[in-house]
Amino acid sequence: MSSEVILEAIDVIKHFPTGARGLLQRTTGTVKAVDGVSLQIYTGQTLGIVGESGCGKSTLARVLMRLLEPSAGSVKLQGEDITHIHGQHLRKVRSQMQMVFQDPIASLNPRHSVGEIISTPLKFLEGHHAGSDKARVQELMNLVGLNPEHYNRYPHEFSGGQRQRIGIARAIAVNPKIIVADEPVSALDVSIQAQILNLLEKLQADFGLSYVFIAHDLSVVRHIADQVAVMYLGKIVEIGSPEDVYGITAHPYTKALMSAVPVANPRIAANRHRIVLTGDVPSPVNPPSGCRFRTRCPKAQELCAQDEPLLLDRGHGHPVACHFPD
Amino acid sequence: MSDEVRKGEVVLEVEDLSVGFPTPDGLVQAVNGVSFSVSSGQTLGIVGESGSGKSVTASTIMGLTNQKSANVLGSIKVGGIDILRADEPTVRGLRGQEMAMVFQDPMSALNPYYTVGNQIGEAYAVHHPGCTKKERREIALGMLNKVGIPNPIQRIDEYPHQFSGGMRQRIVIAIALVNNPRLLIADEPTTALDVTVQAQILELMKSLQQEFGSAIILITHDLGVVAEAVDDVMVMYAGRSMEKASVTTLFDNPSHPYTRGLMGAVRSLDHSSRGSLHTIPGSPPSLISLPSGCSFRPRCDLAASLGDTCSLKVPSMRRVEPIGSLSACHLDDQQLVNLTKKNFAS
Numbered sequence: 217m218s219s220e221v222i223l224e225a226i227d228v229i230k231h232f233p234t235g236a237r238g239l240l241q242r243t244t245g246t247v248k249a250v251d252g253v254s255l256q257i258y259t260g261q262t263l264g265i266v267g268e269s270g271c272g273k274s275t276l277a278r279v280l281m282r283l284l285e286p287s288a289g290s291v292k293l294q295g296e297d298i299t300h301i302h303g304q305h306l307r308k309v310r311s312q313m314q315m316v317f318q319d320p321i322a323s324l325n326p327r328h329s330v331g332e333i334i335s336t337p338l339k340f341l342e343g344h345h346a347g348s349d350k351a352r353v354q355e356l357m358n359l360v361g362l363n364p365e366h367y368n369r370y371p372h373e374f375s376g377g378q379r380q381r382i383g384i385a386r387a388i389a390v391n392p393k394i395i396v397a398d399e400p401v402s403a404l405d406v407s408i409q410a411q412i413l414n415l416l417e418k419l420q421a422d423f424g425l426s427y428v429f430i431a432h433d434l435s436v437v438r439h440i441a442d443q444v445a446v447m448y449l450g451k452i453v454e455i456g457s458p459e460d461v462y463g464i465t466a467h468p469y470t471k472a473l474m475s476a477v478p479v480a481n482p483r484i485a486a487n488r489h490r491i492v493l494t495g496d497v498p499s500p501v502n503p504p505s506g507c508r509f510r511t512r513c514p515k516a517q518e519l520c521a522q523d524e525p526l527l528l529d530r531g532h533g534h535p536v537a538c539h540f541p542d
Numbered sequence: 543m544s545d546e547v548r549k550g551e552v553v554l555e556v557e558d559l560s561v562g563f564p565t566p567d568g569l570v571q572a573v574n575g576v577s578f579s580v581s582s583g584q585t586l587g588i589v590g591e592s593g594s595g596k597s598v599t600a601s602t603i604m605g606l607t608n609q610k611s612a613n614v615l616g617s618i619k620v621g622g623i624d625i626l627r628a629d630e631p632t633v634r635g636l637r638g639q640e641m642a643m644v645f646q647d648p649m650s651a652l653n654p655y656y657t658v659g660n661q662i663g664e665a666y667a668v669h670h671p672g673c674t675k676k677e678r679r680e681i682a683l684g685m686l687n688k689v690g691i692p693n694p695i696q697r698i699d700e701y702p703h704q705f706s707g708g709m710r711q712r713i714v715i716a717i718a719l720v721n722n723p724r725l726l727i728a729d730e731p732t733t734a735l736d737v738t739v740q741a742q743i744l745e746l747m748k749s750l751q752q753e754f755g756s757a758i759i760l761i762t763h764d765l766g767v768v769a770e771a772v773d774d775v776m777v778m779y780a781g782r783s784m785e786k787a788s789v790t791t792l793f794d795n796p797s798h799p800y801t802r803g804l805m806g807a808v809r810s811l812d813h814s815s816r817g818s819l820h821t822i823p824g825s826p827p828s829l830i831s832l833p834s835g836c837s838f839r840p841r842c843d844l845a846a847s848l849g850d851t852c853s854l855k856v857p858s859m860r861r862v863e864p865i866g867s868l869s870a871c872h873l874d875d876q877q878l879v880n881l882t883k884k885n886f887a888s
Contacts, residue, residue: 268736269707375825376592405591405763410807410819417818432736435809439819476741478766480808482789485770492745493738495692496706 222426223257223280223313223394228289230272230279234501245501249275251450252289257394257443260420262427264441264458266434266473270497272450273430277396280428281313282306293394311341314387318399320379324371330357330382331367337389356385360415377408381415388419396428401436413440434477438462446470449500449508452527456534466532466541469509507539515540550582553724553757554603554641559616561598561607568830569613572598574781574837577616577859580757582724587772587789588761589804593826595781596761600727603759604643605633620725639669642718646730648710652702658713659698662686665717685716688753690746708739712746722754729761744771765808769793777801780827780837783859787867797862797869797878800838836872848872 230250250272257263257280265273278284280291282298290299298309314337317323324333334356335349354364360381371379380400387395397416401409417440419425431437437444438458445455446467454467465471472491479485493512498504507525510516519539527537561573573595580586588596601607603618605625618625621640625633645651653661662685663678670677679698686694689712702710711731718726728747732740748771751758760772768775768789775792777785777800785798796802806820824841827833835853839845845852857870862878869878 268738377825406765407591407804407807407822408825410809410821414818414821434737439809473738476737478737478740478744478764478770480765480769480793480805482769482793490741492741494742496708496739 219258219260221256222259222294223428224292225253225255225276225280226290226292228253228276228279228291229287230275230284231287248450248500248503250279250286251503253447253450253452254289255445255452255455257426257428259393259426260424261442262420262429262440264437264444265428265430265447266432266437266444267447268432268473268497270449270500271447272500273432273447274398276447277315277398277428277430281315281396282309283315307340311337311390312392313394313396314390314392316380316383316387316395316397316400319403320376320383321371323383324379326371329368329370330362330374333371333382334385334389337386341390352389353385356389359388359419360385361411375408376404377411380404380412384412384415384419388423388425391423392425394426394428396430398430399432400429402431402433409436416440434462434474446473449497449503451508451537453509453537454535455527456532460532460534464532464534466530466534466536467509467538468513468515468540468542471542472512472514507537509538550584550755550757552579552581553621554759555579555617555619556599556603557617557619559599559602559618560614561595561602562613563611564613565830570829571832572781572829573602574832575616576776576778576781576783578776578783578786580725580759582757583751583755584774585751585758585760585772587768587775588759588778589763589765589768589775590778591763591826593780593829594778596778597729599778600643600729600759600761603727604641605637635669638665638723639721640723641725641727642721642723644711644714644718644726644728644731646733648707648714648734649702651714652710654702657699657701658686658705659683662713662716662720666720669721681720682716685720686713688719688750689713689716690742691716706739707735708742711735711739711743715743715746715750719750719754719756722756724756725759726751726756727759727761730763731760732767733762733764740767747771765804777804780832781829782837782856782870784838784871785867785869786859787865791865791867795865795867795879795881797865797867797881798871799842799844799873799881802881803841836870844873844877 228250229252232247232249234245234247253276267273279286286299290297293309331353334353338344338349354367357364362378362381401412429440441458444458444461445452448469454461454470472493475491495512498511504511506522507520510520525537525539527535529535530541557577559573559576563570563572576599590596607614614626620636659679659682662682666681667673667678683694683698686698691697691709691712732743762768772789774788776783779800785801796805803822822841827837833840835855836857839852851872857872859868859870862869862875865879871878
């Protein structure tokens with residue numbers, strides 16, 4: 217990857233105490249949502265993060281956005297350490313990172329018109345003139361494929377796909393460098409998903425945006441990402457280019473995840489061998505010793521319970537955290 | 543309903559079903575003249591986008607659409623009884639006994655105040671009024687075993703919140719199957735679940751179908767799930783049925799422009815497809831003011847080639863030769879045969 221690193225996470229850990237209610241009560245445990253994640257996001261490229269519910273995808277995204285402060289480790293934006301900044305300084309950094317959410321209904325205020333929604337972030341820009349807001353909002357609406365004349369309409373008057381376009385217009389309003397999209401298409405119908413994915417790709421090409429794209433749908437990530445990170449219980453188990461991760465799959469979890477995806481072809485579906493994982497993801501309060509995937513892994517051996525496998529290149533051309541990769 | 547002849551008796555026959563809901567803004571025509579049938583041991587998939595009428599069709603079959611507030615036309619025959627004309631006690635006798643339903647969200651389908659054993663037992667007791675408490679518990683235990691809940695003796699007394707999403711869906715399936723119904727309707731049963739759990743649930747439904755021999759209607763928007771889990775497919779759009787075919791025929795030769803569009807929008811896991819995805823332009827029409835003629839016409843790139851035909855006449859279902867599928871489109875057979883997804887997805 218030739219382009220430069222724009223956002224970097226180094227050994228990021230985010231733990232949430234549980235059971236602590238009130239000042240004097242003791243915490244009874246810790247949810248290890250993100251437990252030592254390092255990754256780089258390159259300018260103009262897309263990092264896709266995949267994994268099951270509860271694997272820490274969304275927490276990681278919120279730490280990268282600095283909506284949450286990490287418990288340990290650091291986050292760097294263009295070389296600048298933003299791990300513990302706050303106040304004015306944080307607000308300034310935020311104009312470079314924006315978020316697109318999963319649920320376009322919940323993330324838009326029903327009592328605000330589209331014009332108000334999209335223009336809100338503009339108010340926090342330096343040298344802001346209220347007079348130019350309307351023109352800018354209509355320009356943004358045009359960019360994301362909305363009719364600028366619908367400026368005064370409310371979110372409920374739009375369809376799901378159009379609402380997601382409003383969320384995207386709001387995110388790009390302050391000319392950010394990075395957009396973190398947390399499951400941006402999973403609430404939409406397939407034909408609409410394709411429209412939104414195409415829009416995101418067009419905006420990336422036009423403005424040189426970098427994306428962190430979180431999804432549980434592996435085919436969406438394959439389509440859009442330059443780099444794919446597979447997460448399991450707060451850790452990255454495999455990371456690399458889509459060709460590597462999907463082509464030379466090394467981690468048994470990635471394998472199982474991919475074989476679980478239904479194939480839209482009945483002839484292939486009937487003949488392929490499927491690895492069905494038993495059980496559910498273990499609790500992140502008490503993750504298994506050693507390799508966290510060992511309790512569901514078809515290849516687990518004694519070593520896996522003792523030693524935690526490190527994320528290393530084990531001869532596949534991309535890093536894998538497994539003692540016995542394929 | 544496809545080129546193959548299916549064994550097994552017809553369990554459900556839906557004929558010319560229309561469901562409309564009067565609202566202050568006008569009549570919402572949710573389902574518009576849909577006909578199909580399912581036989582025992584067969585799985586029929588109903589696919590379509592949101593608002594295509596899939597779920598209204600399902601709840602009307604279950605007798606859950608209030609006929610006082612909705613205009614329901616046509617007929618729905620379950621085991622020879624027309625649900626739409628039967629009185630409430632008769633329908634109640636069929637519901638749970640002859641036909642059962644699995645919903646999308648297992649958390650809201652279960653009652654948080656009762657243990658899962660209680661809820662499975664209750665579904666059994668409704669249709670077996672004389673049964674004892676002990677019988678109920680034994681039946682519930684047996685069902686928990688069948689749907690693959692580990693350690694059922696301990697878990698029978700737990701509450702829904704103590705189970706994971708996949709386990710909850712297994713319990714909902716246990717409730718649905720406790721009376722061994724001849725028809726099971728599953729409305730997006732795996733949409734709320736992770737792919738790995740989705741694979742488990744689909745396998746479970748398949749194995750239970752083999753054991754119980756029920757007919758299954760699987761409602762989904764996911765063409766991948768359709769390819770994996772069903773025998774025949776009906777594609778719905780804006781309340782109408784657009785295409786009916788066996789699953790292999792549908793994927794080999796989609797013979798309706800809408801089906802073809804849906805398949806073009808699906809991304810593949812096997813090969814990288816960077817570059818623009820195909821999309822169907824626009825969004826589904828409002829069910830209050832459907833377009834004249836074919837409801838897919840405003841989004842169809844082939845409608846213009848037929849002049850005014852598509853806007854003047856609603857296309858009726860007809861068999862497309864030599865493909866053998868049923869399609870509601872004005873294009874002639876040759877044109878529909880040429881609609882293979884291959885020359886289109888590229």
